[in-house]
Amino acid sequence: WYNAGFLLVWGSNIPMTRAPDAHFYSEVRYRGAKSVVIAPDFNEAAKFSDLWLHPKQGTDAALALAFGHVVLREFYLDRPSDYFTDYARRYTDFPLLVTLREQDGRLVPDRMLRAADLPGGLGEGNNPDWKTVGIDEATGALVAPTGSVGFRWGETGKWNLEEKDGQGRDARLRLTLAGGEDATVPVAFPYFGDAAPHEWKATGHDRVLLRHVPVREVATAGGGRMRVATVFDLMCASYGLDRGFGGADVAKGYDEDVPFTPAWAEAVTGVPRQAIVQVAREFAQNADTTKGRSMVILGAGLNHWYHMDMSYRGIIQLLVMCGCIGQSGGGWAHYVGQEKLRPATGWLPLAFALDWHRPPRQMNGTSFFY
16 A cells, blocks of 8 residues: 555545554555545545545446546557556457357357467467467467466466467567458447346446457368457457447447446446546556556445446456556555355356365455454
8 A cells, every 4th residue: 555656445444444554544645645535425534535436335336347448548549558558468368369259140259269279279289278369469470378377287487477479489469450350340248237226227228239349360270260359359349439440339438328438337326427537547647657556445345235246347457457466556455355246156266266276275364464
């Protein structure tokens, strides 16, 4: 906390629930760090903040998506940040390729393209089913960059995140297929905000949103053809950004009522759209200037709603976009463990890598250190 330049305190009432640590929060304010508190009530933490956002309880995922919409628009599309794009290319799955398949007459994102899908497995004899694929910006060739899970077992010295392929050649991955696509096609994304229980607000949008995405066709090991898109292009489409590819359900401006714009989030959360744009912009600008020293302190306030893993995903995605994960003074400061997950059976193998080892060591770290 004390190394941060911007603290987004989300659902965490620090002075009440983290008394031994609270002094770091107040002290970093004296160093000039900006603080925004997100909580439906004016809690003890809010008095430390420069700005207090109070979304309707349980709508945090919508707010996170709107933050991401602003960051992608301003720092990736309109005025690309060199730091963000370099971080995304080297340390995230944004440049990796995802296969598309037909479902009910429409294309939908399916799974990651793997070396085993391609002729010769890209020369990867060890675990090709577990090696993801990207496109080398310099040559246009398909490559299996080191760092994916397939490099970690059965080989030595190849599992570091380096800008190289499995044969040790330099590989600078292409973030988007725009400008080098074979076609631009509509891809279907599900939308669940058309219905809302209790006092939540539903919005009048279709349950399936068609958004245009640049794609390439690749030859497969079986002699067929497969359409693929990068994670980044699919993500921009999922966030509803108009990139000039045509089609409906995308927005050029923040005032358009399209999932997941600030105007859409204002209707769902009650947070004014101007405040959403301001916080997203300042959080990202600080991260860009300081190389990732923007942090989210996350507390239990989010956890008591089903599907809170979706809120987590939206917030983590914001941190990934801004190059904050793994940086001192940045990233994900999380300390609770009472998450409300419906698909817990599916979540546990991912959370604790149960496909690779058993049993996991689970410990409440906060209680241990206190």
